[in-house]
Structure formats: C-alpha cells, structure tokens
Amino acid sequence: MTAPGDRLVDYDALVVGAGPAGSATAAALARQGHRVIVIDRDDVPGTKPCGELVTPRAVAALGHCGIDESALSRFHRVSHIRLTTATRSTSTRWPSHDDHPGHGYVAARSELDELLVAEAVARGATVLRGHEATAPIVDRGFVRGAHVIGSGDPFEIRARFTVVADGANSRFGRALGTYREPTWPLAVAHRAIFPSALHDAAEAELVIDLSDRSGTPISGFGWLFPRGDGTVNVGVMIMSTSPSFRVINPAHLLDAFVADQRTRWHLADEPIEPAAGGRIPLGNSVGPIAGPTYLVVGDAAGAANPLTGAGIEYAVETGMLAGGVLAEALRSDSATALQRYPQLLADRYGSYYQVGRLLDRALGRPAVGRRVAAFASSRPAFAGPVVRLAGNQLRSRYPGATEFAYRIARACTLVAPDH
Ligand SMILES: Cc1cc2nc3c(=O)[nH]c(=O)nc-3n(C[C@H](O)[C@H](O)[C@H](O)COP(=O)(O)OP(=O)(O)OC[C@H]3O[C@@H](n4cnc5c(N)ncnc54)[C@H](O)[C@@H]3O)c2cc1C
Numbered sequence: 001m002t003a004p005g006d007r008l009v010d011y012d013a014l015v016v017g018a019g020p021a022g023s024a025t026a027a028a029l030a031r032q033g034h035r036v037i038v039i040d041r042d043d044v045p046g047t048k049p050c051g052e053l054v055t056p057r058a059v060a061a062l063g064h065c066g067i068d069e070s071a072l073s074r075f076h077r078v079s080h081i082r083l084t085t086a087t088r089s090t091s092t093r094w095p096s097h098d099d100h101p102g103h104g105y106v107a108a109r110s111e112l113d114e115l116l117v118a119e120a121v122a123r124g125a126t127v128l129r130g131h132e133a134t135a136p137i138v139d140r141g142f143v144r145g146a147h148v149i150g151s152g153d154p155f156e157i158r159a160r161f162t163v164v165a166d167g168a169n170s171r172f173g174r175a176l177g178t179y180r181e182p183t184w185p186l187a188v189a190h191r192a193i194f195p196s197a198l199h200d201a202a203e204a205e206l207v208i209d210l211s212d213r214s215g216t217p218i219s220g221f222g223w224l225f226p227r228g229d230g231t232v233n234v235g236v237m238i239m240s241t242s243p244s245f246r247v248i249n250p251a252h253l254l255d256a257f258v259a260d261q262r263t264r265w266h267l268a269d270e271p272i273e274p275a276a277g278g279r280i281p282l283g284n285s286v287g288p289i290a291g292p293t294y295l296v297v298g299d300a301a302g303a304a305n306p307l308t309g310a311g312i313e314y315a316v317e318t319g320m321l322a323g324g325v326l327a328e329a330l331r332s333d334s335a336t337a338l339q340r341y342p343q344l345l346a347d348r349y350g351s352y353y354q355v356g357r358l359l360d361r362a363l364g365r366p367a368v369g370r371r372v373a374a375f376a377s378s379r380p381a382f383a384g385p386v387v388r389l390a391g392n393q394l395r396s397r398y399p400g401a402t403e404f405a406y407r408i409a410r411a412c413t414l415v416a417p418d419h
Contacts (some may be wrong), residue, residue, distance in 0.1 A: 024317075025319035043130045046113035050233075053222055083387075085377045090380050115332060145162060188240075220234045
C-alpha cells in the first residue's frame with residue numbers, strides 16, 4: 001500500500017454505493033475476512049425515495065445477510081395486504097411459505113440502510129460516506145477501482161475487484177458499458193409521506209385500478225403503507241407497458257391519488273417532506289453484469305421484481321450472491337469465479353422474470369388489466385394467489401393453484417416474443 005497522503009489504498013474489493021445491494025455485498029465479503037471498502041456519495045444513509053415495504057421475502061433475505069428479526073422489530077409490522085379497486089376491496093394474509101415469514105414491515109429507508117451499513121462495518125468493512133466515484137480506474141483493460149471525490153482533492157481507491165452498486169441510474173455502471181434492454185419493462189414510482197391517524201394499521205394497501213386523465217387504465221398501482229410512527233407512505237408505480245406511460249406525469253398522478261385517498265386514510269393536507277421518486281429498472285434488464293474484475297448488483301443490474309417493482313430483497317440477494325462469488329475468487333486467487341455470477345442470477349430469477357415480463361405486457365392491455373384487478377380484489381381466495389405470484393413466493397413443495405397458473409404462463413413464454 002503506497003499512498004501520497006494516505007489517499008491511494010489497496011483493497012480486495014471496492015463497492016460503489018452503500019444502498020442495500022452494496023452493503024449486503026460488503027457484509028458477505030467482509031464476513032469472510034476480505035478487505036472491503038464501500039463508498040457512498042450521500043452523507044447520510046437511505047435518502048433514496050422508497051415505498052419502504054419490506055416484503056416477507058425481503059425479511060428472509062435480510063436474515064441471511066445477518067439482520068435478524070429482532071433488529072427489524074423497531075419497524076411497523078404488516079400482516080395483511082389489501083387489494084382495492086373503485087368498487088371492491090379485499091384483504092389477505094401474506095401467503096405462507098417455508099422460507100419466508102408470514103409478515104413484512106414498513107421500514108424507514110434511512111434506518112434500514114443504516115442497519116445494513118452497520119452490519120457491513122461490524123463484519124470489518126470500511127465505509128466512507130460523502131465520497132463519490134467519478135470514474136472507474138482502468139488499468140490495461142481491467143477495472144481496478146475508482147477515481148473518487150470527497151470534501152478534499154480527488155483521489156484514487158484501488159482494489160482487486162470492484163462492485164457496481166450505485167442504483168437505478170448507475171452512472172458508474174454506464175461508464176463500464178452496462179446498458180438497459182430498452183424493450184423490457186421499466187417502472188417509475190413517486191411517493192410522499194403524510195401524517196395519518198391510520199399510521200398503525202396492520203395492512204399494507206395496494207390500489208390496483210389506477211387510470212390516467214382520460215380514464216384509460218394504467219398498469220401499476222397506488223400504495224398506502226402505514227409506518228407506525230404517525231405517518232403513512234403513499235405512492236404510485238407506473239409500468240412502462242401502460243398505454244399512456246410516456247405522457248403520464250408521476251407527480252401529478254400521485255397528487256390525484258392522494259386526493260382520492262385523503263378521506264379514507266385520514267391523510268393530512270401536507271406531506272412531512274416533498275414528494276420524490278425515480279425509475280426502477282426491472283427483471284434483470286441491465287447487462288453485462290460481470291466483467292473480468294467487476295460485478296454489478298441491485299438496481300444497477302436492473303434486479304427489481306418486474307411485477308411489483310420491489311427491489312430491496314433483490315438488492316440484498318444479488319449483493320450476497322456477488323459477495324459469495326468474489327470471496328471464492330479471492331480464496332482461489334482466480335477471477336474466473338466472477339463469470340459464474342450471471343448464471344447464478346439466471347438460475348434464481350430467469351424463468352420468473354421472463355414470466356413477469358410476459359405478464360407486464362398482458363396487464364398493459366387495458367381490458368386484461370381491468371379484469372385481473374376486478375378478480376384479485378373480489379375475495380381473499382383470489383387475492384392470496386395474486387399476492388403469492390406477484391411477490392415471487394412460489395412454493396417448490398406442495399404446489400397449488402398459483403404454481404399451476406405460473407407453469408402455464410411459463411409455457412407461454414416459450415412461444416411469446418420477449419420484447
Ligand atoms: C419511489 C420508489 C418506491 C419504491 N418502493 C419500494 C418498496 O416499497 N419496496 C421495495 O422492495 N423496493 C422499492 N423500491 C425499489 C428499491 O428502492 C430499490 O430496488 C432499492 O433501493 C435498490 O437498492 P440498491 O442498493 O441497488 O440501490 P440504491 O438503494 O439506490 O443505493 C445506491 C446507492 O449508491 C449511491 N451512489 C450512487 N452513485 C454513486 C457514486 N457514483 N459514488 C458513490 N455512491 C453512489 C447512492 O447514494 C445510493 O446510496 C422503490 C423505488 C422507488 C423509486
């Protein structure tokens with residue numbers, strides 16, 4: 001390690017971004033004794049606008065990452081999901097699953113991200129906040145870290161491997177040549193947090209019959225997630241398969257949604273902070289996700305669920321998979337292990353995400369979207385399977401109606417074009 005002013009350092013891995021994906025990668029690697037540094041451009045964790053729903057699958061993923069349920073108990077627990085349209089509403093428990101609990105949480109992102117960072121630090125990772133990676137260091141064709149700017153002069157962080165965990169816009173990933181498959185579905189979402197007397201409801205509600213100003217159905221949903229602290233997270237998610245996707249302004253749609261729900265949910269007149277949102281690349285739509293000395297994780301890899309836009313669990317899961325692969329490469333002193341990472345993701349998500357893309361396209365057709373919304377919100381016996389499928393909680397043991405429907409959809413992907 002030679003360093004003018006201690007600024008040039010050598011690590012086993014540099015992780016760019018301390019969101020759930022970056023912290024999970026760092027925790028997995030540091031746990032195995034490797035020297036990891038994580039940098040994040042923000043001074044404080046969890047500034048990302050989010051619906052903050054930690055699904056049962058996410059609870060399980062966080063547990064595997066070292067954050068057990070006792071740490072999550074500070075957040076507001078939700079045991080049910082309510083699906084609502086203009087004329088119907090039904091509530092269902094989260095589906096039962098061998099590997100996931102029967103509940104989720106609504107977790108303030110600042111606190112959730114802080115928990116994950118603390119886990120990485122507890123395992124031995126170094127975390128530098130207020131430091132932005134401005135460009136990769138490329139040495140004879142291999143990525144060897146990043147040029148970094150903090151409060152002082154720019155400097156370099158050098159590492160054997162680099163992990164791209166810089167979120168949905170992923171400028172660092174783009175500098176390495178990643179791109180999003182333009183014909184695959186994408187979501188945009190916008191949220192605000194309002195004081196509400198219903199802040200400690202045990203249900204998370206999804207309103208599944210949004211429409212645009214002309215009354216044409218929008219593929220997506222509105223949400224109301226109680227935070228248990230006097231406030232409710234309210235938001236809208238719009239899939240790019242919606243007919244009017246290009247002309248819908250998510251901020252205006254959120255305003256209209258809040259106005260519709262104000263009385264039902266006792267929403268205060270003003271949010272506690274300005275509304276904000278962003279894009280969510282879906283269904284592993286970004287690639288390449290592995291290079292000779294780097295891997296791409298979480299939103300930077302477009303890892304979020306194509307049916308719901310939920311990305312926390314996939315950020316944590318892909319981070320841990322990447323951490324495992326990098327640990328193997330460091331242990332064996334061979335970078336070839338990195339090339340297994342795309343296959344690991346394909347094995348875990350490939351079929352489900354392909355079905356998700358197919359269903360996104362089908363639901364983007366107003367007639368189909370309307371019928372599915374009416375069906376799902378009509379009774380718990382229908383809502384449960386819909387939530388199971390959309391939440392990627394299919395059972396491998398004791399398959400039921402949802403798994404049967406999924407197999408039919410999967411068979412359809414063999415003949416339907418994937419674009
Ligand atoms: C409005 C909205 C609502 C959502 N609601 C939910 C929900 O309810 N449940 C759910 O599961 N998912 C939800 N998602 C998706 C979820 O937020 C993301 O999938 C998740 O945050 C991805 O985690 P990540 O670590 O990959 O990226 P991020 O959480 O975006 O973290 C990336 C980090 O990288 C840092 N960074 C970026 N560039 C640089 C750089 N050059 N140098 C250093 N640091 C950098 C950023 O500061 C950030 O901290 C929502 C998304 C949006 C937009």
